[in-house]
Amino acid sequence: xxxxxxxxxxxxxxxxxxxxxxxxxxxxxxxxxxxxxxxxxxxxxxxxxxxxxxxxxxxxxxxxxxxxxxxxxxxxxxxxxxxxxxxxxxxxxxxxxxxxxxxxxxxxxxxxxxxxxxxxxxxxxxxxxxxxxxxxxxxxxxxxxxxxxxxxxxxxxxxxxxxxxxxxxxxxxxxxxxxxxxxxxxxxxxxxxxxxxxxxxxxxx
Numbered sequence: 001x002x003x004x005x006x007x008x009x010x011x012x013x014x015x016x017x018x019x020x021x022x023x024x025x026x027x028x029x030x031x032x033x034x035x036x037x038x039x040x041x042x043x044x045x046x047x048x049x050x051x052x053x054x055x056x057x058x059x060x061x062x063x064x065x066x067x068x069x070x071x072x073x074x075x076x077x078x079x080x081x082x083x084x085x086x087x088x089x090x091x092x093x094x095x096x097x098x099x100x101x102x103x104x105x106x107x108x109x110x111x112x113x114x115x116x117x118x119x120x121x122x123x124x125x126x127x128x129x130x131x132x133x134x135x136x137x138x139x140x141x142x143x144x145x146x147x148x149x150x151x152x153x154x155x156x157x158x159x160x161x162x163x164x165x166x167x168x169x170x171x172x173x174x175x176x177x178x179x180x181x182x183x184x185x186x187x188x189x190x191x192x193x194x195x196x197x198x199x200x201x202x203x204x205x
Contacts, residue, residue, distance in 0.1 A: 015039040073102035093122045113143040153182035
């Protein structure tokens with residue numbers, strides 16, 4: 001509740017207390033992971049990326065010791081976001097790919113698609129367009145099989161960015177339109193806004 005209300009000091013204090021109480025207690029591992037994840041989110045919101053990463057590394061270490069692939073996936077996925085925020089795209093790519101791998105181990109296919117899409121976005125920013133395209137194809141194939149319409153829209157939008165950055169405006173516009181239509185059908189106008197703005201930029205170019 002505190003984090004939702006942006007009362008970050010109170011939220012951090014509550015999460016720290018919960019993490020302290022549950023640390024090194026295997027029977028409370030899930031609660032400890034939740035507390036540490038909350039701490040990392042508060043640190044990230046305050047742009048304290050070093051502490052956010054250190055907190056997530058604790059989850060990663062605990063998960064490796066316990067052999068918990070689900071929380072390993074979570075740790076890598078969140079570390080990918082921190083690396084992106086820090087401008088460390090190579091690290092972000094590695095973490096998102098690792099997250100996808102661990103999500104596959106626990107059969108969380110929706111999360112596999114999202115993490116693969118995220119890796120593609122990082123590769124696009126880096127200018128590794130061929131590899132990014134491959135990531136998007138993998139993500140979209142999986143998302144379509146699972147009928148994940150929101151994820152398909154996100155992948156289409158990111159693919160549009162990929163084409164746009166390469167100067168392929170017609171294909172970029174087509175992908176943005178697909179994304180906009182999909183998000184509109186999901187009655188999610190806030191999610192559709194980036195695709196709409198991207199279409200405006202392409203048309204301006």
